[in-house]
Amino acid sequence: MAKEITHHGMPSYWNAVITAGLITGTVLTVIQLITSYMTIAGSSVTGMTIIGCLIASIAGIISNWMYAKGYNLTYPIGKGALLGVFSGIITSIVAFCLSLFWTKFIDTGMNEAIIEATLKSLEDQGLTQEEIDIAQSFIPDPNSIAGLIISFASALAMYIFINLISGIISAKIFAKEVE
Amino acid sequence: MKQFSIQFEISSRINLLLLLGSSLLAVLALGPGWYADDSLVPFHLHYSFYSWVCHQDPSRSFEFMGAQMAVCSRCIGIYGAFALGFWLKGITARFEVWPDRDLALRLLSLFAGLIGFDVLINALDIWTNTHYSRLLLGVGFGLMASVFITSNDSFSSNA
Numbered sequence: 001m002a003k004e005i006t007h008h009g010m011p012s013y014w015n016a017v018i019t020a021g022l023i024t025g026t027v028l029t030v031i032q033l034i035t036s037y038m039t040i041a042g043s044s045v046t047g048m049t050i051i052g053c054l055i056a057s058i059a060g061i062i063s064n065w066m067y068a069k070g071y072n073l074t075y076p077i078g079k080g081a082l083l084g085v086f087s088g089i090i091t092s093i094v095a096f097c098l099s100l101f102w103t104k105f106i107d108t109g110m111n112e113a114i115i116e117a118t119l120k121s122l123e124d125q126g127l128t129q130e131e132i133d134i135a136q137s138f139i140p141d142p143n144s145i146a147g148l149i150i151s152f153a154s155a156l157a158m159y160i161f162i163n164l165i166s167g168i169i170s171a172k173i174f175a176k177e178v179e
Numbered sequence: 180m181k182q183f184s185i186q187f188e189i190s191s192r193i194n195l196l197l198l199l200g201s202s203l204l205a206v207l208a209l210g211p212g213w214y215a216d217d218s219l220v221p222f223h224l225h226y227s228f229y230s231w232v233c234h235q236d237p238s239r240s241f242e243f244m245g246a247q248m249a250v251c252s253r254c255i256g257i258y259g260a261f262a263l264g265f266w267l268k269g270i271t272a273r274f275e276v277w278p279d280r281d282l283a284l285r286l287l288s289l290f291a292g293l294i295g296f297d298v299l300i301n302a303l304d305i306w307t308n309t310h311y312s313r314l315l316l317g318v319g320f321g322l323m324a325s326v327f328i329t330s331n332d333s334f335s336s337n338a
Contacts, residue, residue: 056231056232057232077193077328078190078193081193150224150227151227154224154227154228154230154231155231157228158228158229158231158232159231161200161204162232164200165197165261165324165328168193168197168328169287169324169327169328172280172284172327172328173284
C-alpha cells in the first residue's frame with residue numbers, strides 16, 4: 001500500500017475505505033442479483049439473505065483492518081467509526097451503481113420480473129385483486145426516480161449505521177496498541 | 180498510561196449518538212404494528228429499510244401488535260439488546276459490574292460463533308432452531324457488542 005501522508009501526519013485512509021467499499025459493494029450486488037433471480041424462480045431466499053446481512057457489515061471491518069494493520073497504526077475509535085461510515089457510503093454507491101448498470105444494460109426486464117413474481121406470490125397467498133392493488137401501491141416502482149431515491153436512501157442509511165458499529169468494534173480490536 | 184486508556188474509550192458524544200441511534204433502530208425494527216391500522220402492513224417502509232440486512236421471513240419473525248416485526252427473531256434480539264446495553268451501561272455507570280474489554284471481546288466472539296454454528300447446523304438439518312433460540316443468541320450478541328464498545332481497558336480504572 002503506497003504511503004500518502006496527509007497534513008496531519010497520518011497516512012490517508014481513503015485507500016482502505018475505497019477498497020473496502022468496492023469489495024463489499026461488489027459482493028453485496030452479486031448476492032442481491034442471485035437473490036433476485038431466486039425470487040423470480042420462486043425459490044426460498046432466506047439462506048442467501050442471511051449471508052447478505054453478514055456481508056453488509058464487513059466494509060467497516062475491512063477498512064479498519066487495512067488501515068490499522070497496513071500502516072501499523074493506532075487511533076481513537078471515533079476515527080474507526082468515521083472509516084466505517086465512509087466505507088458504508090461507498091458500499092451503498094457501488095452496490096447502487098452496479099445494480100443500476102445491471103438492470104439498465106444487462107437484464108432490462110429483471111425488475112418487472114421481480115414485481116411479477118411478487119404479485120404471483122401474493123395471489124398464491126389468497127389475496128383479493130383489491131388487496132393486491134393496494135399492496136402494489138406500497139411497492140416503489142424501481143424504474144422511477146422516486147423508487148431509485150427511496151431504494152438508495154434506505155440502503156445508505158442502513159449501511160452507514162451498520163458499518164459505523166462495525167467500524168467502532170474493529171478500531172477497538174485492530175487499532176489498539178499492543179500492551 | 181492514562182492517555183493510552185482514554186484513546187480507546189468512546190466519548191460521551193459518540194455514546195449518546197449510539198444510544199439514540201440504536202434505540203431508534205430497535206423501535207423501527209418492531210415494525211408498523213403499533214401505529215398502522217392496515218391489513219397490508221408488510222408493505223410499509225419499515226420492511227424496505229431493513230430488507231438490506233435481514234431476510235424478514237414471516238415464519239422466522241415475531242409479531243408485534245398484530246403485525247410482523249420488520250426483522251427476524253434473531254435480528255430483533257440483536258437490535259433490542261444492542262440498544263438496551265447502552266441504556267443499562269448508562270444507568271449503572273457508577274458500578275463496576277460489566278466485563279472489561281478483553282472479556283467482552285471474548286463473549287462477543289463466542290456469541291458470533293454460536294450464531295454461525297446455529298445457522299450452519301440448522302442449514303444441515305442437524306437441529307431446528309426456534310424463535311426463542313434465535314432470539315436468545317441475538318440478545319447475547321447484541322448485548323456483548325454494546326458492552327464491548329463501551330468497555331474500558333482492564334487497567335483504565337487505575338490509570
